[in-house]
Amino acid sequence: MSKKKIVDVVNRSLRKRYIKEAVFKFFGHFSMALGLLFLAVLFFTIVSKGYSALFATEIKLDIEFNKSFFSNGSSVNNKTIKNADYRKMINLALHRALPGVQGKKEKRELHSIVSDNAEYTLRDLVLENPSLISQTKEIWLLADDEVDMLNKGLTKKTSKESDRKITNNQIGWAETLQNVGRLDKNFNSTFFTSGDSREPEQAGILAASVGSLLALIITLFLSFPIGAATAIYLEEFAPKNSKLIDLIEVNINNLAAVPSIIFGLLGLAIFINFFGMPRSVPAVGGLVLTLMTLPTIVITSRAALKSVPPSIKEAALGVGASHMQSIVHHILPLALPGMLTGTIIGMARALGESAPLLMIGMVAFIVDVPKGFFEPSAALPVQIFLWADSPERAFLEKTSAATMILLVFLILMNLMAVILRKRFEKRW
């Protein structure tokens, strides 16, 4: 074939090749755009629903800490402060702010626009600073969640009274208070400093976050050493043609694909029923998540170990390092970034996991922030599940806000994985 002809053949096929390339590129861009779009939709819906939970409606009341509330005739002490009728102080302040409310029903409606928990806020205030007694002070108190929803525009004023929990009277009062500057949205610190509650305005994420953190600490300190050691053994020491090792390898790979709820069942059967460990505690949660994370860590660690060039090991052996020394001095430092990345990704998965925790009772309604590994607690994803299940309108924004918090943690962890990999990666 002459030279000219070959060029013609090549030219003829060129168009086809370029079309194929363009089609491939288009599909690549298209799928990427689609992925980004879904991600954007996810973030937009969650953030748009959840950001309002970062603010809470509060009502400013002039509370009169009349001495008569605190002393039973004689002296004022901690006990009388604890037992004082704060509800009454709030109600009196409400009547002063909104005079002219008559009738038993109306009074009850009026009293309920301030959160039930406001009295505890006052109690803590006075316990901390007893000099408040006999004074009158302006204090911002949490409004009831229905007032909160109204103020945020999530409950429609125009809807029929029977369709909403908040009454026409209450709407009127809320508007009056707002007009005189006694009702406003402030930063919702309660959400970050308290545990779960039946009252949406009092519910917070702290207890669940701490529970998740405690469980993850257990998971990290168990799964990384065990997973890394397993990977090193399988990769470096295990006989290559042993049936037993093959069986173990196949099973590790299978375990990575086992649904997480099965690990929950396993944890329930072994840790709680057999070993008699308590229910709903982060320690057991951590153990279950360890079981779930281990296969992932073993697999990624093995891949990281495999990626270290054998020439490095040969070099170490060549100058007389023992097998273990060649691993500890050379292979492990080079594989560590990959192993850590795998671990963090495994941990991120564990953080977002709720099914196994349901099985071991971390779904219980727990108000207190856990103080140790063996105190009952909730976990972030389970908290989201619980709130999503609650009927109150106000829990919707809490659910989204908790999801935001969880996403922030997940993004931080993945970011850490990327940074670690970039930071410790060595070239050879």
Add this chain to the structure above:
Amino acid sequence: MSKLTQQKEKFQKQAPRQDVHLEMEIGDTIGEYKVANPRMTTRNVNAFYGKKQAILNVSLDIAKNEVISMIGPSGCGKSTFIRCLNRMNDTIETCRIEGEIKLDGVDIYESSYDVVPLRAQVGMVFQKPNPFPKSIYDNVAYGPKLHGLATDKTDLDEIVHTSLERAGLLSEVKDRFEEPGTSLSGGQQQRLCIARTIAVNPEVILMDEPCSALDPIATAKIEDLIEQLRQNFSICIVTHSMQQAARVSQRTAYFHLGYLVEVGETSTIFTNPKHKLTEEYITGRFG
């Protein structure tokens, strides 16, 4: 002679290895494989990768203070052979060695023999430069530190300096000991690897095509180095360059398809080879 013709025909037909090794006596080496003052002796060494046999019945001595070069076409087992000498083949799961290999009269394949001191005595330089991804200093200091050869920091500095000096690298790196060894050029990396090997002060140095990735200038430097190292060490070098073998070695061994075909004084092998295969290989008719 008819035996040799048969053998040659067999090689030319690229006979399956299994068939060849059934008639092992045809691999009998031409030339004197024994020496008067051996550092290492090997007798009837067979190496297998799984079922495949890589070297057949090789017997060869390595003398003190000599450079012996291994030549032969690709896949002839010369690398496998020198890797047997410091038990580097132990790292390959399927590899099996038979026969007797002695270092200073002690069988290194005996079950009670410890490979760590063996590898301290029989160092190795690999085909591809493989410095550790650590500083230049740490690369050289690793071996002495490992074996506790240095008593203190100044001692260690001394060892690192002399090793780099002997490897001809000191002048090029003396201002940048803390830079990673991987930042050096290919030739410098290879000399760094040699420095790392001689820092342990081994008795025998095995070099597996140390210059295959280097330019002529770097190659010349390494060849000078080999000549100097001969004063203290025995050196076993695998090479594809006949000129290199002729330049650096006192003795040459020619391998073919797992057999040690011929061994002798380098000058004899290159000027007056006895075996037809050797002659054809060194005259460049195949290989």
